[in-house]
Amino acid sequence: xxxxxxxxxxxxxxxxxxxxGVKALADVSFDVRSHEVRAIIGPNGAGKSSxxxxxxxxxxxxxxxxxxxxxxxxxxxxxxxxxxxxxxTFQGIALFKGMTVLDNIMTGRNLRMRSGILxxxxxxxxxxxxxxxxxEQVERIIDFLEIxxxxxTPVGRLPYGLQKRVxxxxxxxxxxxxxxxxxxxxxxxxxxxQDMCRFILDANDQLGTTLVLIEHDMSVVMDISDRVVVLDYxxxxxxxxxxxxxxxxxxxxxxxGARH
Amino acid sequence: xxxxxxxxxxxxxxxxxxxxxxxxxxxxREKDLGIWQTWTWREFADEVCALACGxxxxxxxxxxHVALASDNRPRLYAALCAVQCLGGIPVPLYQDAVAAEMAFxxxxxxxxxxxxxxxxxxxxxxxxxxxxxxxxRIFYDDPRGLRYYxxxxxxxxxxxxxxxxxxxxxxxxxxxxxxxxGSGSDVAAMFFTSGTTGVAKGVVHTHASLIAPARTASTLxxxxxxxxxxxxxxxxxxxQNIFSCAQAFVTGYCICCPEAPETVMTDxxxxxxxxxxxxxxxLESLLTxxxxxxxxxxxxxxxxxxxxxxVADRVGGALLDGQPVGMLGRLRYALGDILVYGxxxxxxxxxxxxxxxxxxxxxxxxxxxxxxxxxxxxKQLYGSTETAVFVCVQPNGxxxxxxxxxxxxxxxxxxxxxxxxxxxxxxxxxEYYKNPQATREAKDAEGWxxxxxxxxxxxxxxxxxxxxxxxxxxxxxGSLFAPKYLENKLKFFPYIREAVCFGHGRGxxxxxxxxxxxxxGNWAEKRGMPYTGYTDLAAREEVYELLRGCIERVNADLAAxxxxxxxxIHRFLILHKELDADDGELTRTRKVRRGFIGEKYASLxxxxxxxxxxxxxxxxxKYEDGRTGSISADLRIRQAQTFPAAAAKKAx
Numbered sequence: 001x002x003x004x005x006x007x008x009x010x011x012x013x014x015x016x017x018x019x020x021g022v023k024a025l026a027d028v029s030f031d032v033r034s035h036e037v038r039a040i041i042g043p044n045g046a047g048k049s050s051x052x053x054x055x056x057x058x059x060x061x062x063x064x065x066x067x068x069x070x071x072x073x074x075x076x077x078x079x080x081x082x083x084x085x086x087x088x089t090f091q092g093i094a095l096f097k098g099m100t101v102l103d104n105i106m107t108g109r110n111l112r113m114r115s116g117i118l119x120x121x122x123x124x125x126x127x128x129x130x131x132x133x134x135x136e137q138v139e140r141i142i143d144f145l146e147i148x149x150x151x152x153t154p155v156g157r158l159p160y161g162l163q164k165r166v167x168x169x170x171x172x173x174x175x176x177x178x179x180x181x182x183x184x185x186x187x188x189x190x191x192x193x194q195d196m197c198r199f200i201l202d203a204n205d206q207l208g209t210t211l212v213l214i215e216h217d218m219s220v221v222m223d224i225s226d227r228v229v230v231l232d233y234x235x236x237x238x239x240x241x242x243x244x245x246x247x248x249x250x251x252x253x254x255x256x257g258a259r260h
Numbered sequence: 261x262x263x264x265x266x267x268x269x270x271x272x273x274x275x276x277x278x279x280x281x282x283x284x285x286x287x288x289r290e291k292d293l294g295i296w297q298t299w300t301w302r303e304f305a306d307e308v309c310a311l312a313c314g315x316x317x318x319x320x321x322x323x324x325h326v327a328l329a330s331d332n333r334p335r336l337y338a339a340l341c342a343v344q345c346l347g348g349i350p351v352p353l354y355q356d357a358v359a360a361e362m363a364f365x366x367x368x369x370x371x372x373x374x375x376x377x378x379x380x381x382x383x384x385x386x387x388x389x390x391x392x393x394x395x396x397r398i399f400y401d402d403p404r405g406l407r408y409y410x411x412x413x414x415x416x417x418x419x420x421x422x423x424x425x426x427x428x429x430x431x432x433x434x435x436x437x438x439x440x441x442g443s444g445s446d447v448a449a450m451f452f453t454s455g456t457t458g459v460a461k462g463v464v465h466t467h468a469s470l471i472a473p474a475r476t477a478s479t480l481x482x483x484x485x486x487x488x489x490x491x492x493x494x495x496x497x498x499x500q501n502i503f504s505c506a507q508a509f510v511t512g513y514c515i516c517c518p519e520a521p522e523t524v525m526t527d528x529x530x531x532x533x534x535x536x537x538x539x540x541x542x543l544e545s546l547l548t549x550x551x552x553x554x555x556x557x558x559x560x561x562x563x564x565x566x567x568x569x570x571v572a573d574r575v576g577g578a579l580l581d582g583q584p585v586g587m588l589g590r591l592r593y594a595l596g597d598i599l600v601y602g603x604x605x606x607x608x609x610x611x612x613x614x615x616x617x618x619x620x621x622x623x624x625x626x627x628x629x630x631x632x633x634x635x636x637x638x639k640q641l642y643g644s645t646e647t648a649v650f651v652c653v654q655p656n657g658x659x660x661x662x663x664x665x666x667x668x669x670x671x672x673x674x675x676x677x678x679x680x681x682x683x684x685x686x687x688x689x690x691e692y693y694k695n696p697q698a699t700r701e702a703k704d705a706e707g708w709x710x711x712x713x714x715x716x717x718x719x720x721x722x723x724x725x726x727x728x729x730x731x732x733x734x735x736x737x738g739s740l741f742a743p744k745y746l747e748n749k750l751k752f753f754p755y756i757r758e759a760v761c762f763g764h765g766r767g768x769x770x771x772x773x774x775x776x777x778x779x780x781g782n783w784a785e786k787r788g789m790p791y792t793g794y795t796d797l798a799a800r801e802e803v804y805e806l807l808r809g810c811i812e813r814v815n816a817d818l819a820a821x822x823x824x825x826x827x828x829i830h831r832f833l834i835l836h837k838e839l840d841a842d843d844g845e846l847t848r849t850r851k852v853r854r855g856f857i858g859e860k861y862a863s864l865x866x867x868x869x870x871x872x873x874x875x876x877x878x879x880x881x882k883y884e885d886g887r888t889g890s891i892s893a894d895l896r897i898r899q900a901q902t903f904p905a906a907a908a909k910k911a912x
Contacts, residue, residue, distance in 0.1 A: 149522030
């Protein structure tokens with residue numbers, strides 16, 4: 001592979017987050033370069049999802065700075081993050097179960113729509129043209145994720161692995177620069193995991209999306225990531241390319257339990 | 261302008277004819293980004309010519325073979341015809357074959373150039389590259405995932421096309437000259453047989469041997485440029501080539517390529533084909549889906565369906581055949597047509613089907629009657645790769661469930677002393693590629709092709725096929741044992757996907773059953789039975805009871821037919837895994853390889869006959885990516901009730 005990894009687009013400096021007396025994140029710093037696949041791993045309760053929620057603007061850290069595309073923030077708001085090109089998927093599935101696959105992915109295009117609700121509802125001139133343009137983008141994503149057969153199927157009727165794929169599709173529909181994936185492979189069988197890996201790598205490769213993913217399954221992460229951050233009890237204990245991280249004693253301790 | 265199409269003797273000449281005569285009519289359609297895109301005959305011919313010029317630049321010479329590894333795509337058909345333009349020989353490969361299976365045709369025909377649909381096919385070809393030193397170029401269509409492939413052999417379809425257009429601009433007269441030089445006796449294509457009998461053989465067909473039967477059959481059914489077909493079966497199978505290439509080129513009708521293999525049902529509804537082909541297994545799974553959905557429907561709908569299906573069963577077939585039906589029957593059928601049959605045909609995507617064919621194996625009479633009774637003109641035909649499909653065809657109005665119809669005009673038939681069907685026709689293949697011995701065995705000195713199928717002439721010259729000659733056996737008491745016949749009877753139950761019957765040289769018949777996970781899964785859900793998958797369902801006592809019921813009904817049926825009453829099934833077991841082509845248990849066209857299964861599971865067969873209650877089995881399975889794993893299970897064996905021939909008659 002000769003993929004070009006570019007400049008640092010996102011950096012997190014000294015971020016700390018606590019809920020009352022519980023320290024979820026303690027002085028965590030790391031960066032993400034454009035076009036890379038960056039993984040955040042760690043045992044249960046290590047603070048992975050919290051970190052993702054900080055990037056996405058759901059949680060507001062008490063200390064620390066976030067720098068995205070040259071701008072500095074002490075915290076982010078979810079809609080700001082979305083406008084700036086950060087999209088995410090969720091650990092549990094947060095799709096509209098009664099809506100079709102097509103409509104669910106279309107909701108991901110919301111930010112890209114210019115015409116108002118009324119014009120859209122009445123399909124007046126420019127709104128109709130816009131709808132057609134948006135639909136074309138959605139069709140590209142459907143084609144990309146190979147879910148043509150389920151276009152008109154309500155999401156609630158799909159098996160779990162496919163729902164996760166639709167979730168990814170909706171996030172991609174926003175044409176994000178950076179995509180945050182919260183355990184994209186949780187609860188999947190081996191075949192579904194392999195499929196998902198392929199789509200994640202393809203999104204990175206073909207759409208040029210920068211990816212930050214949280215994952216439980218070490219083997220998956222080590223195979224597809226460029227660099228890995230390891231958290232344990234809210235602290236960063238390792239950061240580097242997969243082979244380096246795998247060899248770090250602190251990581252072995254965190255995953256297998258400390259040697260006595 | 262009034263060119264006589266009947267004198268055109270090659271596919272490229274026919275293509276150019278259509279580009280002139282009906283240039284603006286649709287030739288081929290494909291759904292792209294959710295919208296059907298159409299290529300007219302003129303556009304299609306233009307693409308084919310440019311591609312052919314590109315291939316000429318790549319050094320493709322007359323008589324050389326080109327491999328095609330692709331699903332049904334307009335570009336596959338463009339490539340196929342482009343190869344033919346230069347006098348090259350396209351060799352379509354089964355797109356779901358594993359890499360190792362693709363190596364043989366490529367080595368055998370010393371193939372230098374190959375077309376691949378996407379990354380999956382490219383990966384397979386690259387994998388076998390070391391064993392195939394002749395392969396020097398792979399043209400790929402979909403570039404997805406191939407960006408970082410650095411292999412010298414790879415070249416995109418677009419690049420080939422652009423090179424072709426440049427060459428065409430330099431010397432526009434060259435290609436038409438090359439096409440003119442082609443003649444009907446040139447080889448048009450080579451099809452590798454799926455290998456029911458050992459090693460695959462390349463079946464060589466000339467332009468004449470494909471065009472002649474395509475013409476005859478098109479005339480017989482009155483096909484024309486306004487017909488539409490959905491090309492959804494593997495292009496490597498000769499039938500797909502005849503229906504979506506040869507016949508389209510002869511008549512100028514439109515071919516539609518489905519968006520993805522999973523969308524065929526939706527595509528059928530959208531396209532509304534007028535000409536349709538489906539092997540019995542596809543018709544079977546469609547009916548299974550209908551039955552499952554009707555089981556889930558509300559009480560009222562279920563009653564309506566049951567009532568009108570029984571009306572259709574009585575009068576539907578007769579109406580289709582133009583036989584006299586009473587006024588009341590007609591009225592009730594008309595009402596049913598509005599309420600049930602019409603919507604059902606629409607749901608199946610068969611509202612516009614004028615001519616539908618099924619072939620490949622015997623079709624269950626009930627299954628066949630179902631489609632005809634709801635007003636779909638489904639007919640049977642008989643043919644094989646070696647005969648370019650059309651040997652026997654049921655003409656409209658003479659359709660019967662248990663025959664394959666009389667010989668097509670121009671085809672001569674006779675039966676040998678062993679009841680083997682022999683054929684002489686203009687559609688007969690030239691030879692097996694590089695295999696003169698096999699050619700001599702199949703085609704005798706007088707030009708008769710030995711089909712290996714056993715059968716006889718029924719009433720009005722209709723041919724009846726019972727089984728393969730080598731499969732028809734005898735029980736130890738000397739009575740007839742036709743395993744296929746029994747398996748087909750079993751497979752008509754929605755719960756049974758595959759069945760394998762044993763009995764040759766033995767005292768009684770026993771069977772392996774493959775359950776249909778979809779139908780049984782649905783059945784289990786209704787009863788609130790939790791399950792994890794096929795293996796789990798296959799081991800359930802409740803499922804065994806359900807199947808015992810099915811088998812006993814077959815036994816009661818068999819008891820009523822004196823010649824095969826002794827073939828009733830005494831014992832059976834449910835296999836722990838689904839029979840799969842990747843494990844060599846089915847052919848690529850999903851026919852059961854009984855001999856292979858009998859050897860592979862010899863311990864299970866023995867257990868069926870030594871009256872044990874259960875048997876332990878461990879088996880290798882091959883995954884789609886080529887890795888292997890193993891499954892082990894304890895299988896139960898159950899007894900089924902059999903009926904004395906006379907008693908059943910009384911009961912019936």
